[in-house]
Amino acid sequence: MDDFHTSQPIFVQIRQRLAEMILRGQVAEGEALPSVRQIAGDLSVNPLTVTKAFDALVDIGVVEKRRGLGMFVKPGGRAELLSQEREKFLAEDWPRIAAQIRALDLDPTLLLTHINDDQGHHHE
Template sequence: MDDFHSGQPIFVQIRQRLIEMILASTVAEGEALPSVRQISADLSVNPLTVTKAFEALVDIGVVEKRRGLGMFVKEGARALLMAHEREKFLNEEWPRIAAQIAALELDVEKLLSKADEPESKGSENE
């Protein structure tokens, strides 16, 4: 599970994994997240790195620290994260993707219809 890539700091990658857990409802609102110790042991990283990831989630208002109990997903966190992740996608990733679509002169309608095709068809040339 410690398959980190060098393109981003480890704490950012851990934060993203925690975000994905909340968005997928693996950890529901009101529930405790895995402890700093547990995550640091599972991923073989420094506990301070994990703490930094948690602090980033506290800063955006989706996680709260309960003294002596751990970190908990706040009520409304999933909706807040969904809005945050959508905004991040539209501002950071979409411009690059849109530019690539334009550079490759892809037809948007064909592209969208391909997205709806079952994966079992494989890649067909048109």
């Protein structure tokens, strides 16, 4: 995992990484996510920070805590996360991106062809 950047709180960045793991299907529904202790160790952060990131995903119904077992992706969790992330993107990120596209006088059609070109390069 890359280093943290200062523009967002660390727990938000950890939440985002967990969300990406779920969205990419690296952790399937019903499967366990890495433990708080493991993530805290890997990233050299306070376990409370990691717990806070998990809590954010528990609050929106994507992850559940199983006593003594850890954190698991809930059934339907990926779809729930996807819908929330799409709404967030459209409400928060897209207006800013659209404004930047206009400001830089970029051709949206050209951008879309770049998106499709790029997909071939992300084999996991």
